[in-house]
Amino acid sequence: MIYDISQTLRPGIPVWPGDTDYEMTETWEMNDTCPVKVSSLTLSTHTGSHADAPCHYTLDGLDSASTPLDTYLGPAQVIDLSQSVGALVTSDDLSGKLKDGVGRVLLKLFPTFPHDGWDPAFPAIHPETIDWLAAREVKLIGTDVPSLDPQESKTLDAHRRVAANGLAILEGLVLDAVPEGVYELIALPLKIEGADGSPVRAILRSL
Numbered sequence: 001m002i003y004d005i006s007q008t009l010r011p012g013i014p015v016w017p018g019d020t021d022y023e024m025t026e027t028w029e030m031n032d033t034c035p036v037k038v039s040s041l042t043l044s045t046h047t048g049s050h051a052d053a054p055c056h057y058t059l060d061g062l063d064s065a066s067t068p069l070d071t072y073l074g075p076a077q078v079i080d081l082s083q084s085v086g087a088l089v090t091s092d093d094l095s096g097k098l099k100d101g102v103g104r105v106l107l108k109l110f111p112t113f114p115h116d117g118w119d120p121a122f123p124a125i126h127p128e129t130i131d132w133l134a135a136r137e138v139k140l141i142g143t144d145v146p147s148l149d150p151q152e153s154k155t156l157d158a159h160r161r162v163a164a165n166g167l168a169i170l171e172g173l174v175l176d177a178v179p180e181g182v183y184e185l186i187a188l189p190l191k192i193e194g195a196d197g198s199p200v201r202a203i204l205r206s207l
């Protein structure tokens, strides 16, 4: 079975406060003299379900065109913390839940994904949790919230620990319909030179 865990990119999709609104413009219209329809897109690199690139949070970090592809392909464990999580996910929240050797963890923190709204107080990840996951061979952390750090964070402590441990990040996933378990994750960033992030079409395939 395939679970589509991607937000729909559409006019009005909620974006980070102050960031670029999503817009699609028709540049060619199909008609009697024009055989094609062609559009152009304006959007933030962090719109919807996306992969952060290291250069988003680290000076001289890799861009979306350079991040290793295999990180975004392979076994991933979905863990639902939405009924118990506080402001920050701690390793206590994950203790006893992490299956050995899966390598990718997708954390469901929203009880229901807010498709039409923005929750500025979304749960985030305690920086020590990143070190705890990295110590257990996790190389990708994904979540349904729009950032690993709280919205008001200026120090991006969780992102800093991701950089220190060389993990990959997926944010803005939609996990409402996915039962907890291990799946095959496919969520490749676009090959955009210089980009600090990229929308992904994220899916989970039953193993």
Ligand SMILES: Nc1ccccc1C(=O)C[C@H](N)C(=O)O
Binding pocket: 016, 019, 044, 046, 052, 056, 146, 147, 148, 149, 171
């Ligand atoms: N668009 C922004 C503008 C300014 C600061 C953060 C954002 C974010 O979108 C957060 C991002 N998704 C992150 O990786 O944490």
Ligand SMILES: [Zn+2]
Binding pocket: 046, 050, 051, 052, 146, 147, 171, 197
């Ligand atoms: Zn992001």
Ligand SMILES: [Zn+2]
Binding pocket: 052, 146, 147, 148, 159, 169, 171
């Ligand atoms: Zn991020």
